[in-house]
Amino acid sequence: QSALTQPRSVSGSPGQSVTISCTAISSDIGDYKYVSWYQQHPGKAPKLMIYDVYKRPSGVPDRFSGSRSGNTASLTISGLQTEDEADYHCCSFEGSTFIFGGGTKLTVL
Amino acid sequence: QVPLQESGPGLVKPSDTLSLTCAVSGYSMHTDNWWGWIRQPPGKGLEWIGYINYSGTTYYNPSLKSRVTMSVDTSKSQFSLDLTSVTAVDTAVYYCVKKIGAQWYFDLWGRGTLVTVSS
Numbered sequence: 001q002s003a004l005t006q007p008r009s010v011s012g013s014p015g016q017s018v019t020i021s022c023t024a025i026s027s028d029i030g031d032y033k034y035v036s037w038y039q040q041h042p043g044k045a046p047k048l049m050i051y052d053v054y055k056r057p058s059g060v061p062d063r064f065s066g067s068r069s070g071n072t073a074s075l076t077i078s079g080l081q082t083e084d085e086a087d088y089h090c091c092s093f094e095g096s097t098f099i100f101g102g103g104t105k106l107t108v109l
Numbered sequence: 110q111v112p113l114q115e116s117g118p119g120l121v122k123p124s125d126t127l128s129l130t131c132a133v134s135g136y137s138m139h140t141d142n143w144w145g146w147i148r149q150p151p152g153k154g155l156e157w158i159g160y161i162n163y164s165g166t167t168y169y170n171p172s173l174k175s176r177v178t179m180s181v182d183t184s185k186s187q188f189s190l191d192l193t194s195v196t197a198v199d200t201a202v203y204y205c206v207k208k209i210g211a212q213w214y215f216d217l218w219g220r221g222t223l224v225t226v227s228s
Contacts, residue, residue, distance in 0.1 A: 034213035038155075045204055045221050046155065051214040089155050093213035096168055098157035 004090055004101035011107040017078040020104045022090030024071040034093035035073040037066060040103075041086045049088075050075060082108050110134040113205045113219035121199075121226050127192040131205030131219060134186070138163045141210035144181065144188045148201040149221075156201075160208060161188055195226045 005023045012018040024032055035053045038046035048057055050066035053073060063084075065076045073092075077084055085108040090101040117129035129146070136142060145160030159169035161179040169177050173192070181188040192199060203224055207217040 036214035038215075045218040046215075047218070048214060048216055051212070051216075057216065091155070091157075091214070097170065098213075100155040100157065102154040 004092055004099055006088075006090060006101040006104045008102070009105045009107065011109055012077075012080045013109045014080050014082060016080050017076060018080060018106065019074050019076045020088050020090075020106070022073045022075070022092075022101050024073075024092060026071075026094075032068060032071055032073065032092060032094070035066070035068060036091045037064075037075045038089045038091065039084075039086050040089065046089060077106070080108050084108055111220065112136065112217055113207065115203060115205050115219045115222040117203075117222060117224070119223060119225060121195055121224060122228050123196055123226055124194055127190070127195050127199060127224055127226070129190045129203055129205075129222065129224070130187050131189070132185075132187045133207075136207065136217075138181065138183045138186055138188075143208045143210070145206045145208065145215070146179070146190045147204045147206055147215070147218075148199075149204070150198070150201045158190065158192075158203075160206075197226050200224065200226045 003025045037050040039049050040046040049064050053068045054066040063079045067074050087103045089103045092099050112135050114132045121127045143160045143162050146158040149155050161167045176193045178191040202221040204221045205219040206215040208215050
């Protein structure tokens, strides 16, 4: 079973862009195409922001985008806003198992 | 109404069984929806526990499989989680979640309930 590695924290100023990486460490990661991202504000439940690597659910601002290169998936937030400050969790489905990364705390300076 | 609402004891003794229920509002349990559980220890990341559909078909996290049982009661629009032989490491916020058929993400989350394992 693979593990997903995320940076513990990232930061950016309002209006800037930040990218959060999610790297799969496994000898058999498959095609890593079922990656999703969740935003979690303190004390709140996670919210789906990106699924299937790059798709955005209805209602999620287009400032949020997802991509993948090899075994690293990325979440990019452009035009940072103060309300984007939150924890972000990546998740991958492989075989019949969901795996989450450790989460990344985004600070908007 | 809250679409997914967790309920259950907030305190469980070591070696006992943790039992939670999730009430579903506004969604049919008989469609292509799957109902699951995800937990988050304090200050840590998320961990998938498993999911179940209306007919009782289940998929569990291999790391928890020996201690987990999920069940569904469509007549009451709810599903449940039992986790046996709990220890302090099972202390976490437990979220009930929904996924759609062959879609590999969780599109709806409950508010979560904190379960503490302590004597």
